[in-house]
Amino acid sequence: MRRLAAYPTGFAIPVAILVALLAVACSVSGNPAPPAADRPGPSQPASTQETGAALISPGHIPRSASNLSIERFRPGLEFQASLPARNVTAADESLAFTPDWASGDTGSNRDPAWCIYRFNLDGYTGEDVLHLDWATGYTPQSSAAWYIGFSDFTANAWHWVTGDDVTAVAIPPGLDFVRDDGSAYIVMMMLGTDEYRLHWLRVGPNLEPTAGLTASPSTGPVPLEVSLNGDQSLDLDGSVVGYEWDLDGDGIFNEPGVENDHQGLVAVDHTYLETGTYNPALRVTDDSGAQAVSTTIIDASSTAQLTAGSWGGVLDDSISSAALDSSGNLYFAGSTTSFGAGQADVLIMKYSPAGELVWTRSWGSVGEDRALSLAVQEPGILHIAGLTTIPDGGAVALVLQYTTDGELLDSKVWGSC
Numbered sequence: 001m002r003r004l005a006a007y008p009t010g011f012a013i014p015v016a017i018l019v020a021l022l023a024v025a026c027s028v029s030g031n032p033a034p035p036a037a038d039r040p041g042p043s044q045p046a047s048t049q050e051t052g053a054a055l056i057s058p059g060h061i062p063r064s065a066s067n068l069s070i071e072r073f074r075p076g077l078e079f080q081a082s083l084p085a086r087n088v089t090a091a092d093e094s095l096a097f098t099p100d101w102a103s104g105d106t107g108s109n110r111d112p113a114w115c116i117y118r119f120n121l122d123g124y125t126g127e128d129v130l131h132l133d134w135a136t137g138y139t140p141q142s143s144a145a146w147y148i149g150f151s152d153f154t155a156n157a158w159h160w161v162t163g164d165d166v167t168a169v170a171i172p173p174g175l176d177f178v179r180d181d182g183s184a185y186i187v188m189m190m191l192g193t194d195e196y197r198l199h200w201l202r203v204g205p206n207l208e209p210t211a212g213l214t215a216s217p218s219t220g221p222v223p224l225e226v227s228l229n230g231d232q233s234l235d236l237d238g239s240v241v242g243y244e245w246d247l248d249g250d251g252i253f254n255e256p257g258v259e260n261d262h263q264g265l266v267a268v269d270h271t272y273l274e275t276g277t278y279n280p281a282l283r284v285t286d287d288s289g290a291q292a293v294s295t296t297i298i299d300a301s302s303t304a305q306l307t308a309g310s311w312g313g314v315l316d317d318s319i320s321s322a323a324l325d326s327s328g329n330l331y332f333a334g335s336t337t338s339f340g341a342g343q344a345d346v347l348i349m350k351y352s353p354a355g356e357l358v359w360t361r362s363w364g365s366v367g368e369d370r371a372l373s374l375a376v377q378e379p380g381i382l383h384i385a386g387l388t389t390i391p392d393g394g395a396v397a398l399v400l401q402y403t404t405d406g407e408l409l410d411s412k413v414w415g416s417c
Helices: none
Strands: 073-075 088-091 094-097 113-120 129-134 146-152 157-161 168-170 183-190 196-203 214-216 219-221 224-229 240-246 267-272 276-278 281-286 291-295 298-301 317-324 330-336 345-351 357-363 369-377 381-389 395-403 408-414
Touching: 073 113, 088 113, 094 113, 113 196, 183 196, 219 224, 224 298, 330 381, 345 381, 345 395, 357 408, 369 395
Parallel strands: 219 298, 317 369, 345 369
Antiparallel strands: 073 196, 088 094, 094 196, 113 183, 129 168, 129 196, 146 157, 146 183, 214 224, 224 267, 240 281, 276 298, 281 291, 317 330, 330 345, 330 369, 345 357, 369 381, 381 395, 395 408
Protein backbone atom coordinates (compact mmCIF):
# COMPACT_ATOMS: atom_id res chain seq x y z
CA MET A 1 0.00 0.00 0.00
CA ARG A 2 1.21 3.53 -0.73
CA ARG A 3 1.45 5.84 2.23
CA LEU A 4 1.26 9.60 2.42
CA ALA A 5 4.48 11.36 3.39
CA ALA A 6 4.52 13.35 6.62
CA TYR A 7 2.91 16.80 6.44
CA PRO A 8 5.46 19.64 6.04
CA THR A 9 6.42 21.46 9.22
CA GLY A 10 3.99 24.24 9.99
CA PHE A 11 1.13 22.78 7.92
CA ALA A 12 -1.91 23.17 10.17
CA ILE A 13 -4.79 20.73 9.79
CA PRO A 14 -8.14 22.15 10.97
CA VAL A 15 -10.04 19.44 12.81
CA ALA A 16 -13.56 20.88 12.96
CA ILE A 17 -14.28 21.47 9.28
CA LEU A 18 -17.14 19.38 7.94
CA VAL A 19 -17.53 19.34 4.20
CA ALA A 20 -19.92 17.81 1.73
CA LEU A 21 -18.58 14.88 -0.23
CA LEU A 22 -15.08 15.50 -1.52
CA ALA A 23 -14.84 12.41 -3.63
CA VAL A 24 -13.49 10.71 -6.70
CA ALA A 25 -16.42 8.78 -8.17
CA CYS A 26 -15.71 5.42 -9.72
CA SER A 27 -17.01 1.88 -9.88
CA VAL A 28 -15.36 -1.53 -9.62
CA SER A 29 -13.78 -2.50 -12.91
CA GLY A 30 -16.19 -4.41 -15.11
CA ASN A 31 -19.33 -3.15 -13.33
CA PRO A 32 -21.24 -0.27 -14.91
CA ALA A 33 -21.62 2.85 -12.81
CA PRO A 34 -25.14 3.60 -11.59
CA PRO A 35 -27.11 6.53 -13.05
CA ALA A 36 -25.53 9.89 -12.29
CA ALA A 37 -28.61 11.06 -10.41
CA ASP A 38 -28.10 8.28 -7.84
CA ARG A 39 -24.31 8.36 -7.62
CA PRO A 40 -22.31 10.68 -5.34
CA GLY A 41 -19.24 12.16 -6.96
CA PRO A 42 -17.63 15.43 -8.04
CA SER A 43 -18.09 14.56 -11.71
CA GLN A 44 -21.79 15.38 -11.31
CA PRO A 45 -23.22 18.88 -11.50
CA ALA A 46 -23.36 20.67 -8.16
CA SER A 47 -27.15 20.43 -8.09
CA THR A 48 -27.04 16.62 -8.04
CA GLN A 49 -23.79 16.10 -6.12
CA GLU A 50 -25.13 16.75 -2.62
CA THR A 51 -25.99 13.66 -0.62
CA GLY A 52 -26.86 15.25 2.69
CA ALA A 53 -23.82 13.49 4.20
CA ALA A 54 -21.67 15.88 6.21
CA LEU A 55 -18.49 13.91 5.64
CA ILE A 56 -15.24 15.23 7.02
CA SER A 57 -12.45 14.98 4.44
CA PRO A 58 -9.71 12.42 5.21
CA GLY A 59 -6.97 15.01 5.70
CA HIS A 60 -9.01 16.77 8.36
CA ILE A 61 -9.58 13.69 10.51
CA PRO A 62 -7.68 14.20 13.79
CA ARG A 63 -4.67 12.02 14.41
CA SER A 64 -4.83 9.59 17.33
CA ALA A 65 -2.94 6.55 18.55
CA SER A 66 -4.43 3.22 17.60
CA ASN A 67 -6.25 1.32 20.32
CA LEU A 68 -7.31 -1.57 18.12
CA SER A 69 -6.55 -5.04 19.44
CA ILE A 70 -6.73 -6.46 15.90
CA GLU A 71 -5.69 -3.60 13.68
CA ARG A 72 -7.09 -4.78 10.36
CA PHE A 73 -10.41 -6.07 11.70
CA ARG A 74 -13.44 -4.08 12.89
CA PRO A 75 -16.82 -5.37 14.11
CA GLY A 76 -19.65 -3.52 12.39
CA LEU A 77 -20.65 -1.92 15.69
CA GLU A 78 -17.19 -0.40 16.20
CA PHE A 79 -17.30 2.50 13.77
CA GLN A 80 -15.46 5.73 14.59
CA ALA A 81 -18.01 7.25 16.98
CA SER A 82 -16.01 10.49 17.31
CA LEU A 83 -16.65 11.25 13.63
CA PRO A 84 -19.97 12.16 11.96
CA ALA A 85 -22.41 9.36 11.14
CA ARG A 86 -26.02 9.15 10.00
CA ASN A 87 -28.92 6.65 10.28
CA VAL A 88 -26.96 3.82 11.92
CA THR A 89 -28.01 1.89 15.05
CA ALA A 90 -27.02 -1.29 16.87
CA ALA A 91 -29.01 -4.39 15.89
CA ASP A 92 -28.06 -7.56 17.73
CA GLU A 93 -24.35 -8.03 16.93
CA SER A 94 -24.47 -5.94 13.74
CA LEU A 95 -24.71 -2.29 12.73
CA ALA A 96 -28.00 -1.47 11.02
CA PHE A 97 -28.01 1.08 8.18
CA THR A 98 -31.47 2.59 7.55
CA PRO A 99 -31.23 5.08 4.65
CA ASP A 100 -34.17 7.10 3.34
CA TRP A 101 -33.11 7.95 -0.18
CA ALA A 102 -35.35 6.64 -2.93
CA SER A 103 -34.24 6.88 -6.54
CA GLY A 104 -35.21 10.26 -7.95
CA ASP A 105 -35.24 12.05 -4.58
CA THR A 106 -33.51 15.40 -4.60
CA GLY A 107 -32.22 17.90 -2.09
CA SER A 108 -33.40 17.52 1.48
CA ASN A 109 -35.26 14.29 0.63
CA ARG A 110 -31.95 12.51 0.24
CA ASP A 111 -31.02 10.99 3.58
CA PRO A 112 -28.35 8.26 3.21
CA ALA A 113 -27.05 6.04 6.00
CA TRP A 114 -23.30 6.12 6.59
CA CYS A 115 -20.46 5.95 9.07
CA ILE A 116 -16.65 5.89 9.10
CA TYR A 117 -14.36 3.04 10.20
CA ARG A 118 -10.73 3.43 11.20
CA PHE A 119 -7.98 0.84 10.76
CA ASN A 120 -4.33 0.90 11.76
CA LEU A 121 -2.38 -0.61 8.87
CA ASP A 122 1.07 0.55 9.89
CA GLY A 123 3.50 -1.95 8.36
CA TYR A 124 0.75 -4.01 6.72
CA THR A 125 1.82 -5.37 3.32
CA GLY A 126 -0.77 -8.09 2.74
CA GLU A 127 -3.75 -8.50 0.45
CA ASP A 128 -5.31 -5.20 -0.64
CA VAL A 129 -8.92 -6.37 -0.35
CA LEU A 130 -11.67 -5.24 2.01
CA HIS A 131 -13.85 -8.17 3.12
CA LEU A 132 -17.34 -7.62 4.54
CA ASP A 133 -19.82 -9.88 6.31
CA TRP A 134 -23.55 -9.08 6.37
CA ALA A 135 -26.44 -10.42 8.43
CA THR A 136 -28.61 -12.91 6.58
CA GLY A 137 -31.50 -11.12 4.87
CA TYR A 138 -29.88 -7.69 5.22
CA THR A 139 -27.31 -7.78 2.41
CA PRO A 140 -27.29 -5.08 -0.33
CA GLN A 141 -28.66 -6.56 -3.54
CA SER A 142 -27.78 -3.79 -5.99
CA SER A 143 -24.59 -1.85 -6.73
CA ALA A 144 -26.74 1.28 -6.71
CA ALA A 145 -27.56 0.72 -3.01
CA TRP A 146 -24.10 0.79 -1.47
CA TYR A 147 -20.83 2.64 -1.77
CA ILE A 148 -17.48 2.38 -0.03
CA GLY A 149 -15.29 5.44 0.30
CA PHE A 150 -11.56 4.81 0.79
CA SER A 151 -9.46 7.60 2.27
CA ASP A 152 -7.29 9.33 -0.34
CA PHE A 153 -4.83 11.49 1.53
CA THR A 154 -3.21 12.91 -1.60
CA ALA A 155 -6.50 14.25 -2.94
CA ASN A 156 -7.86 14.88 0.59
CA ALA A 157 -11.05 13.19 -0.59
CA TRP A 158 -12.95 9.91 -0.51
CA HIS A 159 -12.37 7.49 -3.37
CA TRP A 160 -15.73 5.80 -4.00
CA VAL A 161 -16.23 2.28 -5.31
CA THR A 162 -19.22 -0.03 -5.70
CA GLY A 163 -19.97 -3.25 -7.53
CA ASP A 164 -21.86 -6.51 -7.52
CA ASP A 165 -19.69 -8.31 -4.93
CA VAL A 166 -20.73 -7.02 -1.51
CA THR A 167 -18.36 -9.34 0.39
CA ALA A 168 -14.96 -8.49 -1.15
CA VAL A 169 -13.92 -5.11 -2.56
CA ALA A 170 -10.46 -4.42 -3.99
CA ILE A 171 -8.69 -1.40 -2.53
CA PRO A 172 -7.83 0.72 -5.60
CA PRO A 173 -4.14 0.29 -6.52
CA GLY A 174 -1.93 3.35 -6.17
CA LEU A 175 -4.30 5.01 -3.70
CA ASP A 176 -2.75 6.93 -0.80
CA PHE A 177 -5.08 4.99 1.50
CA VAL A 178 -2.82 4.86 4.58
CA ARG A 179 -1.61 8.00 6.36
CA ASP A 180 1.96 8.24 7.70
CA ASP A 181 0.73 7.36 11.23
CA GLY A 182 -0.76 4.08 9.94
CA SER A 183 -4.36 5.31 9.93
CA ALA A 184 -6.68 4.26 7.12
CA TYR A 185 -10.36 5.19 6.91
CA ILE A 186 -13.34 3.64 5.15
CA VAL A 187 -16.83 5.12 4.73
CA MET A 188 -19.75 2.71 4.42
CA MET A 189 -22.67 4.49 2.69
CA MET A 190 -26.08 3.00 1.95
CA LEU A 191 -28.76 4.46 -0.32
CA GLY A 192 -32.32 3.39 -1.05
CA THR A 193 -34.95 2.66 1.61
CA ASP A 194 -34.05 -0.88 2.74
CA GLU A 195 -32.30 -1.84 5.98
CA TYR A 196 -28.81 -3.34 5.82
CA ARG A 197 -26.84 -4.94 8.66
CA LEU A 198 -23.06 -5.21 8.70
CA HIS A 199 -21.35 -7.80 10.94
CA TRP A 200 -17.71 -6.90 10.36
CA LEU A 201 -15.06 -5.51 8.02
CA ARG A 202 -11.58 -6.92 7.50
CA VAL A 203 -8.63 -5.70 5.46
CA GLY A 204 -6.68 -8.63 4.05
CA PRO A 205 -6.92 -12.40 4.49
CA ASN A 206 -8.71 -14.58 7.03
CA LEU A 207 -7.87 -14.15 10.72
CA GLU A 208 -6.78 -17.25 12.60
CA PRO A 209 -9.19 -18.50 15.28
CA THR A 210 -8.36 -18.38 18.98
CA ALA A 211 -8.35 -21.63 20.95
CA GLY A 212 -9.50 -21.28 24.55
CA LEU A 213 -9.02 -24.26 26.89
CA THR A 214 -9.96 -24.49 30.58
CA ALA A 215 -9.58 -27.41 33.02
CA SER A 216 -11.34 -28.11 36.31
CA PRO A 217 -9.85 -29.27 38.57
CA SER A 218 -6.30 -28.79 37.34
CA THR A 219 -4.66 -30.53 40.29
CA GLY A 220 -5.47 -33.35 42.70
CA PRO A 221 -4.71 -36.97 43.59
CA VAL A 222 -5.18 -39.85 41.18
CA PRO A 223 -7.57 -40.99 39.92
CA LEU A 224 -8.10 -37.37 38.87
CA GLU A 225 -11.21 -36.68 36.78
CA VAL A 226 -10.85 -33.42 34.86
CA SER A 227 -13.44 -31.50 32.83
CA LEU A 228 -11.75 -29.93 29.80
CA ASN A 229 -13.72 -27.21 28.04
CA GLY A 230 -13.07 -25.36 24.79
CA ASP A 231 -16.13 -23.10 24.84
CA GLN A 232 -13.91 -20.00 25.11
CA SER A 233 -12.61 -20.61 21.58
CA LEU A 234 -13.71 -18.06 18.99
CA ASP A 235 -13.27 -16.88 15.43
CA LEU A 236 -13.88 -13.16 14.94
CA ASP A 237 -14.42 -13.29 11.19
CA GLY A 238 -16.23 -16.61 10.93
CA SER A 239 -16.93 -19.61 13.12
CA VAL A 240 -15.07 -22.47 14.80
CA VAL A 241 -16.11 -25.68 13.04
CA GLY A 242 -13.65 -28.28 14.37
CA TYR A 243 -12.39 -29.40 17.80
CA GLU A 244 -9.59 -31.96 18.21
CA TRP A 245 -8.08 -33.25 21.47
CA ASP A 246 -4.66 -34.34 22.68
CA LEU A 247 -5.57 -35.49 26.19
CA ASP A 248 -2.21 -36.95 27.24
CA GLY A 249 -0.19 -34.03 25.91
CA ASP A 250 2.09 -36.09 23.67
CA GLY A 251 1.61 -33.72 20.72
CA ILE A 252 -0.56 -36.15 18.74
CA PHE A 253 -4.23 -35.29 18.25
CA ASN A 254 -7.06 -37.77 17.70
CA GLU A 255 -5.14 -40.89 18.63
CA PRO A 256 -7.22 -44.08 18.34
CA GLY A 257 -9.38 -44.62 21.38
CA VAL A 258 -10.57 -41.90 23.73
CA GLU A 259 -9.09 -38.96 21.83
CA ASN A 260 -10.64 -40.03 18.54
CA ASP A 261 -13.98 -40.66 20.27
CA HIS A 262 -13.95 -37.07 21.56
CA GLN A 263 -13.18 -35.47 18.19
CA GLY A 264 -15.62 -32.67 17.42
CA LEU A 265 -16.74 -32.21 21.03
CA VAL A 266 -16.43 -28.77 22.61
CA ALA A 267 -16.03 -30.21 26.13
CA VAL A 268 -14.80 -33.59 27.39
CA ASP A 269 -14.22 -35.35 30.73
CA HIS A 270 -11.02 -37.34 31.15
CA THR A 271 -9.60 -39.28 34.11
CA TYR A 272 -5.84 -39.30 34.74
CA LEU A 273 -4.98 -42.59 36.43
CA GLU A 274 -1.23 -42.19 36.85
CA THR A 275 0.63 -39.53 38.81
CA GLY A 276 2.50 -36.89 36.81
CA THR A 277 2.20 -33.56 35.04
CA TYR A 278 0.19 -33.53 31.81
CA ASN A 279 -0.20 -30.88 29.10
CA PRO A 280 -3.50 -31.61 27.34
CA ALA A 281 -4.17 -29.57 24.21
CA LEU A 282 -7.13 -28.45 22.13
CA ARG A 283 -6.82 -27.68 18.41
CA VAL A 284 -9.62 -25.71 16.74
CA THR A 285 -10.30 -25.11 13.05
CA ASP A 286 -12.30 -22.23 11.60
CA ASP A 287 -14.56 -22.22 8.53
CA SER A 288 -11.65 -21.11 6.33
CA GLY A 289 -9.39 -23.97 7.45
CA ALA A 290 -7.12 -21.93 9.75
CA GLN A 291 -6.14 -23.59 13.04
CA ALA A 292 -5.02 -22.64 16.53
CA VAL A 293 -3.92 -24.64 19.58
CA SER A 294 -4.31 -24.03 23.32
CA THR A 295 -2.74 -26.09 26.13
CA THR A 296 -3.13 -26.27 29.89
CA ILE A 297 -1.35 -28.03 32.78
CA ILE A 298 -2.77 -30.90 34.82
CA ASP A 299 -0.94 -32.01 37.96
CA ALA A 300 -2.08 -35.45 39.08
CA SER A 301 -0.47 -36.33 42.41
CA SER A 302 -0.55 -39.29 44.74
CA THR A 303 -1.64 -37.25 47.78
CA ALA A 304 -3.29 -33.95 48.52
CA GLN A 305 -0.81 -31.10 48.25
CA LEU A 306 -1.16 -29.41 51.62
CA THR A 307 1.33 -26.96 52.97
CA ALA A 308 2.42 -27.07 56.59
CA GLY A 309 0.38 -24.90 58.91
CA SER A 310 -1.70 -24.71 62.05
CA TRP A 311 -5.20 -23.74 63.07
CA GLY A 312 -6.65 -22.94 66.48
CA GLY A 313 -7.55 -20.43 69.15
CA VAL A 314 -6.28 -19.56 72.63
CA LEU A 315 -7.43 -22.84 74.24
CA ASP A 316 -7.11 -26.51 73.25
CA ASP A 317 -7.91 -27.60 69.69
CA SER A 318 -7.04 -31.02 68.29
CA ILE A 319 -7.48 -33.30 65.26
CA SER A 320 -8.35 -36.97 65.60
CA SER A 321 -9.23 -38.02 62.04
CA ALA A 322 -8.67 -37.01 58.39
CA ALA A 323 -10.08 -38.08 55.01
CA LEU A 324 -9.48 -37.25 51.33
CA ASP A 325 -12.09 -36.95 48.57
CA SER A 326 -11.63 -37.78 44.88
CA SER A 327 -10.91 -34.14 44.00
CA GLY A 328 -8.03 -33.89 46.44
CA ASN A 329 -9.85 -31.93 49.14
CA LEU A 330 -8.78 -32.87 52.67
CA TYR A 331 -11.17 -33.00 55.66
CA PHE A 332 -10.23 -32.99 59.36
CA ALA A 333 -12.36 -33.78 62.41
CA GLY A 334 -11.54 -33.31 66.08
CA SER A 335 -12.50 -31.01 68.92
CA THR A 336 -12.16 -27.37 69.92
CA THR A 337 -12.43 -25.59 73.25
CA SER A 338 -11.50 -22.22 71.72
CA PHE A 339 -14.76 -21.95 69.79
CA GLY A 340 -18.29 -23.28 70.12
CA ALA A 341 -21.06 -23.54 72.71
CA GLY A 342 -19.74 -25.74 75.51
CA GLN A 343 -16.71 -27.23 77.22
CA ALA A 344 -15.50 -28.87 74.01
CA ASP A 345 -17.24 -29.00 70.64
CA VAL A 346 -16.85 -31.10 67.52
CA LEU A 347 -14.53 -29.41 64.99
CA ILE A 348 -14.66 -30.09 61.21
CA MET A 349 -12.43 -28.41 58.61
CA LYS A 350 -12.03 -28.57 54.83
CA TYR A 351 -8.84 -27.73 52.91
CA SER A 352 -8.43 -27.46 49.14
CA PRO A 353 -5.81 -29.52 47.28
CA ALA A 354 -3.63 -26.39 47.28
CA GLY A 355 -3.67 -26.29 51.09
CA GLU A 356 -6.11 -23.41 51.46
CA LEU A 357 -8.72 -23.46 54.24
CA VAL A 358 -12.17 -23.66 52.61
CA TRP A 359 -14.44 -23.75 55.66
CA THR A 360 -14.68 -24.71 59.36
CA ARG A 361 -17.70 -25.95 61.31
CA SER A 362 -18.33 -26.69 64.98
CA TRP A 363 -21.14 -28.70 66.60
CA GLY A 364 -21.87 -29.02 70.28
CA SER A 365 -24.03 -28.81 73.35
CA VAL A 366 -23.38 -27.34 76.78
CA GLY A 367 -21.29 -30.38 77.68
CA GLU A 368 -18.32 -32.04 76.00
CA ASP A 369 -18.50 -33.12 72.35
CA ARG A 370 -15.68 -34.70 70.35
CA ALA A 371 -15.25 -36.17 66.84
CA LEU A 372 -13.25 -39.40 66.79
CA SER A 373 -13.44 -40.50 63.14
CA LEU A 374 -14.32 -39.10 59.73
CA ALA A 375 -15.21 -40.70 56.36
CA VAL A 376 -16.07 -39.31 52.91
CA GLN A 377 -18.91 -40.84 50.90
CA GLU A 378 -18.90 -39.86 47.23
CA PRO A 379 -20.41 -37.77 45.97
CA GLY A 380 -20.27 -35.05 48.57
CA ILE A 381 -21.19 -36.54 51.99
CA LEU A 382 -19.15 -36.48 55.22
CA HIS A 383 -19.82 -38.92 58.08
CA ILE A 384 -18.44 -38.05 61.54
CA ALA A 385 -18.54 -40.34 64.56
CA GLY A 386 -17.73 -39.28 68.12
CA LEU A 387 -19.19 -38.77 71.57
CA THR A 388 -21.27 -36.22 73.44
CA THR A 389 -22.17 -35.83 77.10
CA ILE A 390 -25.75 -35.68 78.35
CA PRO A 391 -27.06 -33.63 81.28
CA ASP A 392 -26.45 -36.34 83.97
CA GLY A 393 -22.76 -36.41 83.02
CA GLY A 394 -22.61 -39.62 80.97
CA ALA A 395 -21.22 -39.93 77.44
CA VAL A 396 -23.16 -41.34 74.48
CA ALA A 397 -22.35 -42.04 70.83
CA LEU A 398 -22.67 -39.18 68.36
CA VAL A 399 -23.10 -39.42 64.58
CA LEU A 400 -23.11 -36.31 62.32
CA GLN A 401 -23.67 -36.01 58.59
CA TYR A 402 -22.51 -32.97 56.55
CA THR A 403 -22.24 -32.13 52.87
CA THR A 404 -18.76 -31.45 51.55
CA ASP A 405 -19.88 -27.80 51.30
CA GLY A 406 -20.28 -27.69 55.09
CA GLU A 407 -24.07 -28.00 55.41
CA LEU A 408 -25.35 -30.09 58.36
CA LEU A 409 -27.67 -32.81 57.07
CA ASP A 410 -28.35 -34.86 60.19
CA SER A 411 -27.24 -35.45 63.81
CA LYS A 412 -28.03 -38.43 66.03
CA VAL A 413 -27.05 -39.65 69.52
CA TRP A 414 -27.33 -43.18 70.90
CA GLY A 415 -26.63 -44.74 74.24
CA SER A 416 -27.59 -44.96 77.90
CA CYS A 417 -25.94 -44.19 81.20
